[in-house]
Structure formats: C-alpha cells, structure tokens
Amino acid sequence: MLEGCCPWPSELAETYTARSTWENLTFGDVLDRSARHFSEREALVGVSPVMGEVRDTYHDLKIKADRLSLQFLRLGLRPLDRIILQLPNIPEFVYIYFALLRIGAIPVMCLPPHRLSEIGYIARHTGAKGYVIPSEFHGFDYLELAKDVRETAFHLEHVFVAGGEAPEGTIALVELLEQPLEKDYPEDHLKVYRPNPNEVAVFQLSGGTTGRQKVIPHTHNDYVCCCKFSALMIGFAPYSIFLASAPIAHNFSLTAPGLNGAVYCGAKTVLALNPNPETVLPLVEAEKVTYMNGVPTMIMNWLNHLEKGHYDVSSVKVIAGGGFRVSPHLGRRVQQELGCRLQQNFGMGEGFHTCTRLDDPEEVIIETQGRSLTPEDHIKIVDDDGVEVPLGEMGELWARGPTVIRGYYRAEEHNRDAFDPEGFYKTGDIVWQDKMGNLTVAGRNKDMINRGGEKISAEEVEGLIIGHPKVLNTAVVAMPDPLLGEKSCAYLILHPGETMEFEELKVFLMEKKISKFKLPERLEVVEEFPLTNMSKVSKKDLRKDIADKLANEKGNPTLPGSV
Ligand code: AMP
Numbered sequence: 001m002l003e004g005c006c007p008w009p010s011e012l013a014e015t016y017t018a019r020s021t022w023e024n025l026t027f028g029d030v031l032d033r034s035a036r037h038f039s040e041r042e043a044l045v046g047v048s049p050v051m052g053e054v055r056d057t058y059h060d061l062k063i064k065a066d067r068l069s070l071q072f073l074r075l076g077l078r079p080l081d082r083i084i085l086q087l088p089n090i091p092e093f094v095y096i097y098f099a100l101l102r103i104g105a106i107p108v109m110c111l112p113p114h115r116l117s118e119i120g121y122i123a124r125h126t127g128a129k130g131y132v133i134p135s136e137f138h139g140f141d142y143l144e145l146a147k148d149v150r151e152t153a154f155h156l157e158h159v160f161v162a163g164g165e166a167p168e169g170t171i172a173l174v175e176l177l178e179q180p181l182e183k184d185y186p187e188d189h190l191k192v193y194r195p196n197p198n199e200v201a202v203f204q205l206s207g208g209t210t211g212r213q214k215v216i217p218h219t220h221n222d223y224v225c226c227c228k229f230s231a232l233m234i235g236f237a238p239y240s241i242f243l244a245s246a247p248i249a250h251n252f253s254l255t256a257p258g259l260n261g262a263v264y265c266g267a268k269t270v271l272a273l274n275p276n277p278e279t280v281l282p283l284v285e286a287e288k289v290t291y292m293n294g295v296p297t298m299i300m301n302w303l304n305h306l307e308k309g310h311y312d313v314s315s316v317k318v319i320a321g322g323g324f325r326v327s328p329h330l331g332r333r334v335q336q337e338l339g340c341r342l343q344q345n346f347g348m349g350e351g352f353h354t355c356t357r358l359d360d361p362e363e364v365i366i367e368t369q370g371r372s373l374t375p376e377d378h379i380k381i382v383d384d385d386g387v388e389v390p391l392g393e394m395g396e397l398w399a400r401g402p403t404v405i406r407g408y409y410r411a412e413e414h415n416r417d418a419f420d421p422e423g424f425y426k427t428g429d430i431v432w433q434d435k436m437g438n439l440t441v442a443g444r445n446k447d448m449i450n451r452g453g454e455k456i457s458a459e460e461v462e463g464l465i466i467g468h469p470k471v472l473n474t475a476v477v478a479m480p481d482p483l484l485g486e487k488s489c490a491y492l493i494l495h496p497g498e499t500m501e502f503e504e505l506k507v508f509l510m511e512k513k514i515s516k517f518k519l520p521e522r523l524e525v526v527e528e529f530p531l532t533n534m535s536k537v538s539k540k541d542l543r544k545d546i547a548d549k550l551a552n553e554k555g556n557p558t559l560p561g562s563v
Contacts (some may be wrong), residue, residue: 002080002106002200005217006407006415009423013198013221016402021376022221023228024197028102028190030224030264035062038238038266045287046091046271049134049163050174054091058266061094064177068099069190071176075158079104079195082203083130084123086110088137089248089271092162092173094259096132101202101220104195108203108215109249112137113454116148116513117464121212123153125410126203131156132173135164143167148513197221203409204251204349207448207455211463214418215409216349223255224264226353226403229373231261233355234291234318234343238266241315243289245272245280245298246453251349252293252322277305285312293320293345295453296330297484303333316340318358322347322369323453324485325441331366344369346441350425352377352399354439368438369431377401380424381433394432394442398424447539449476452484454517458539461520464512465490465505470498475529475537476520479546489546490520493528500525522546 001007008016016022025033034043035058044056056064077083083100085107087093100107108126110119112134123131131149133142146159159170166172195201197220206214218226234257236242242262244253248271254260262269270287272279275298283289294302299321306313319334322345334342346369347353356370364370372379380388381395389395400406400423407415419425428446431439449456458476465474473493478486494500502523509519530541 001198001219002217002409004410005200006405007198008222008402008406012402016221016225016376019376021374021402022197022225024221025224026101026195026197026220027098027201027224027260027263028194030260031058031062031065031098031102034058034263034266041238041266042268043263043266044091044094044269044271046089046094047273048091051091056091061098064095065098065102066190067179068095068173068176069102069193071179072099072105073103073193075171077103077105077130077158079193080200081105081129082108082126083132084108084110084119084126084128085132085249086112086114086119086142087132087134087162087249088112089244089253089273090134090162091271092132093248094269094271095177096160096162096173097259098263101195102190103193104199106200106203109205109254111205111247111249111515112140113515113517115515116145118213118515119145119149120152122205122215123149123156125212126215127155128153129155130158130160132160132162134162135166143170146170195220197224202254206349206408207450207457211457211459213457213460214411214414216351216405217409218255218351218405222351222403222405223260225374226251226351227255227257227260227264229403230255230257230353230355231265233357233373234261234320235358236261236265236267236291239290240265240267241270241287241290242267243270243272243280243283243287243292245275245292246294246323251347251351252345256293256320256322256345256347256353258293275301277302277309281305281309281311281313284316288315289313290315290317291320292316292318293322295323296321296326297324297452299326299334300330300483303330303337306337313338318343320345320355322355324450325369328366335365342366346370346429346439348427348429350405350427351403352379352397352401352425352427353403356438360438364436364438368434368440371437371439372399372401374402377404378424379433379439381431386420391435392432394430396445397427397429397431397439399427400424449478449488450486451481451488451517452486456488456518458488461488461490461509461514461518464509464514465492467512468500468505468508470494470500473529473537475539475542477539477542477546479522479543479550487521488518489522489524491524491526491529491542494525524549
C-alpha cells in the first residue's frame with residue numbers, strides 16, 4: 001500500500017474477501033462491467049462548461065474515461081500519483097475520476113469552495129503532481145488560484161482546465177478528450193495499469209477537527225464495498241436515476257451510494273450544478289429522477305419551493321438525508337409532501353456509515369439514523385474513559401469495518417489518538433443504540449462546526465485568528481441557526497485597550513484565503529473565557545452563552561455582528 005497509509009490487518013482483509021464483502025474489484029473493473037452489460041443505456045447527464053448538455057451512455061463514458069487515461073499516461077502520470085480534483089458537478093469530473101482510478105492514480109477530492117489556504121496545504125502534503133480546475137465557477141478565478149498554488153507546491157507538474165480558456169502552462173481537458181488516440185487505444189495497454197484492489201483509490205479530506213484537514217485514503221476494495229452496500233440499502237437498480245446536487249466529490253454523493261453506486265448498478269447519474277430548488281426541481285421533473293440525497297437544509301429548501309412551484313416530482317422514490325441530523329419534522333414532511341420514502345444516513349469521510357432501511361418501521365425512519373451498512377462493521381459506544389456503556393446509554397461512537405480506514409495519510413502521531421489500539425476509529429460523535437442496532441446521533445464531542453453539512457475545524461480558524469495583532473486569545477464555537485443548523489461564532493479576548501469590529505475580523509480572515517464557509521458569522525468580544533475543571537476553555541459554556549443570547553435576541557432582526 002502507498003507509503004504513509006495504514007492497511008487493514010491481513011486477517012481482517014482475508015475475512016472481508018472470503019465473505020465477498022470485498023470483491024477485489026477496481027473502479028476500472030466496475031465501469032467496464034457496466035459498459036459491457038448496459039452499453040447503450042444512459043449513464044451520465046450533465047452540463048459541461050465547454051460541451052454544453054452531455055448525455056453519455058455507458059459505452060460513451062467508458063470511451064471518454066479510457067481516452068483520458070491514455071492521455072494522462074502519455075503526459076507522464078503514473079500509478080499512485082496524486083491529482084487534486086477540484087471540480088463542480090460537471091461531466092468532466094466523472095471522466096477524470098474514472099480515468100485516474102483506472103490507471104491507479106489517486107484523485108484528491110477537494111471541493112469548489114476550497115481556497116489557497118486549503119489547496120496549497122493539501123497539494124504540498126500529498127505531493128500532488130496534477131491539479132484539475134474549472135477556469136471559473138461562481139465568479140471565482142481558479143486559474144489565479146492555480147498560479148498561487150504552484151508557487152509553493154513544487155511537485156505540481158500539470159494544471160488541467162475544464163472549460164473556458166486554458167492559458168499557457170495549463171492543459172485544456174477538452175483537447176485531451178477530443179484528440180484521437182485510435183493507434184494507442186488497445187485496451188490491453190490499460191490493463192497493465194490495473195491497480196491492486198487493496199491499493200489506495202481515492203483521497204478524501206476529513207472535515208478536520210484538529211487543525212489542518214486530514215487526508216483519508218480509501219482503497220478500491222473499501223470504496224466499492226461502501227457504494228455496493230449503500231446501493232443495496234437504498235434500492236439502486238439499472239433503471240434508477242440518481243440526482244447528484246450536493247458536491248459530487250463528497251463521500252455522500254460519491255459513494256454512499258452516489259455516483260459510484262450508480263455505476264456499480266448500471267444506473268444513471270444526473271449532475272445538478274448546484275442544490276438550489278430552481279436548478280434541482282426542473283431536473284427532477286425532466287429526467288424523472290428516482291433517488292436524490294442532500295443535507296437537511298437542501299431538502300427543506302426543495303420542499304418549501306415545491307409549495308410555490310408546479311413541478312411533477314412523482315418519479316422520486318427515495319430522498320436520502322444526512323450530513324446533519326434530519327429532524328423528525330422534516331422527515332415527516334418529506335414522506336407526506338413528496339409521497340416518497342425518507343432514508344436517514346449518518347456517516348463520515350473516514351468511511352463509517354449507517355442508514356435506515358426502506359422497509360423499517362416508520363418511527364425508526366423518522367427518529368433514528370439507522371444501522372451499520374455491512375455485516376462486518378463493529379462499533380463500540382464508550383464513556384470518557386473509553387469504557388463501553390450499556391446498551392441504550394449515550395457515549396462516543398468508535399467504529400471499524402471494511403469501509404472504515406485504519407489511519408490517515410502521513411499522520412502517524414494524530415493516528416495514535418484518532419484510532420484505538422484495536423483499530424477502531426474514534427468518530428467524536430455522541431450516539432445511543434437501540435435493541436435493533438439503530439443509532440441515534442445526539443451530539444458530538446469533537447471541536448467542529450457543522451454548517452449545513454459543511455464541516456469547519458474550530459482549531460483551524462482559531463489558528464488563523466490568533467495571528468491578528470489585536471487578539472490575545474480566541475475560541476470558535478457553533479451557534480444554532482434555524483436554516484443551516486449551525487454557524488460559527490468567534491469569541492475573542494483582545495489586548496488591553498483594543499477594540500474590534502466584526503468586519504475587521506472578516507477582512508483579516510479573507511486575506512488568509514480560506515474557504516468562505518469557514519468565516520465566523522458572529523463576533524463576541526469578552527474579558528475572559530469560562531474554564532473547565534481542568535482550566536481549559538469551556539466551549540460547552542461558550543456554546544450555551546451564544547445560544548442563550550440568540551434566544552434572547554429572537555424577534556430582533558438585526559443581530560449585532562451577524563452577516
Ligand atoms: P464528513 O466527514 O464531512 O462527512 O462529516 C462527518 C460528520 O458529520 C460526522 O462525524 C457527524 O458529526 C456529522 N454527521 C453526518 N451525518 C450526520 C447525521 N445524519 N446526523 C448528525 N450528524 C451527522
């Protein structure tokens with residue numbers, strides 16, 4: 001396995017394989033199989049910035065991905081090379097993703113909102129050799145970003161551009177896709193590069209709870225396993241039509257079951273450029289979408305918009321909600337207003353995943369986040385001392401299994417804390433389990449803000465704020481938000497005599513070039529922080545403080561310091 005990654009112990013790997021939980025398939029094999037069985041069936045619908053509307057059959061998809069694989073090889077990319085993939089939901093993402101996986105190169109799943117602070121670090125940390133960007137998206141110039149990334153990421157050899165102009169020193173993807181390669185095309189040539197299914201397929205990024213984002217190495221075996229079981233639980237079949245409107249690079253849209261699951265089953269994926277109801281609902285009607293997924297905020301927006309619009313969404317069979325707790329109220333609305341099934345999902349980039357089953361009793365679907373995906377998943381629910389609590393009691397969830405990584409990439413020291421000696425990943429989520437095995441997520445004890453499904457590491461933002469010359473100490477905490485669930489609030493202690501307005505903090509952080517969603521959305525300047533018994537900053541008290549303040553201000557539309 002790639003140096004810096006932690007393989008599963010061989011006895012577990014053998015068990016997973018013996019039970020066919022791991023099928024020893026690569027994603028190249030998965031695409032080939034669907035192209036063989038469903039050659040003329042539509043696999044992908046989306047809008048490319050260069051080609052306009054694209055409708056690819058499985059045959060087309062395979063040809064495009066294979067062509068790109070050969071082009072990447074010609075350009076010198078090799079197995080285990082890391083390539084940062086920072087594209088929105090456009091067809092080019094899918095071609096590049098499968099092209100890289102086929103030759104064993106590793107796509108690093110970055111999201112469009114990531115900026116220099118994140119991409120620069122990830123490029124250096126992974127030693128990325130390539131970087132794939134749109135030229136522009138949502139008014140942001142990624143060509144400029146790539147220039148900045150290049151200045152410190154010395155391994156970076158190629159910048160590939162999907163759409164618009166590809167200036168000197170970059171490569172236009174459309175040209176790679178269009179260049180005929182008939183002479184070099186014998187499929188056997190690619191077979192030589194078929195990776196070992198136990199090798200790293202994809203690098204995901206953790207939401208990050210301690211400082212910088214951690215890199216999550218998923219193998220072909222574990223990632224195929226995740227999409228296969230998820231697809232089974234949600235009922236994907238060859239005629240299913242999956243709408244991906246959350247970022248396609250995120251685990252939820254990619255492999256739970258997502259694009260991977262759709263390709264695994266020979267289903268169709270429809271890419272929506274954004275999750276706005278104005279984009280999503282017409283697509284659902286036009287494409288007769290049967291499955292969609294989203295975080296609660298997205299689902300709530302769709303439902304609210306449906307009340308106003310006239311869309312026929314009767315084709316939808318299941319809406320999968322996750323990334324944040326789906327409230328019982330929202331869950332009921334989905335089932336009543338859409339007449340479809342809700343599936344609750346709980347999971348994480350590290351690979352652990354639970355979901356409700358479609359035939360579960362109503363109260364399980366509405367109230368719980370379901371049970372683990374595979375028969376080989378093991379969980380512990382533990383108290384603060386790491387001791388398992390009795391069934392039904394609340395504790396921190398630790399998990400291991402055929403989809404859960406055994407360690408982050410190049411993070412030996414952090415891994416010692418993040419995993420227990422038996423290889424269980426400490427999720428930091430507080431859950432309880434019922435007799436049927438269903439988990440209910442009750443909170444978390446990790447230092448993270450979940451902004452409508454987008455995760456913010458408090459420590460990362462604090463690390464930047466503390467660099468402000470006026471700031472003596474800072475603590476970033478979650479504050480409740482009716483739409484997004486949570487937003488982040490920065491508490492500051494300033495040097496004596498100093499003052500700070502919210503705008504000043506915002507400008508300071510923007511200059512650090514972090515993703516916009518990580519910016520605090522409220523500032524509280526205080527004289528001192530509440531402390532725990534161990535004299536640490538009590539974030540629990542700060543969270544309560546801001547929640548109380550917000551509750552008191554309810555009804556007052558102009559919140560001080562809010563944006
Ligand atoms: P990510 O790795 O970005 O997918 O974030 C994973 C984290 O999101 C989990 O560890 C949870 O804290 C949170 N999360 C995911 N799904 C749910 C859910 N259904 N309910 C509550 N929290 C969730």
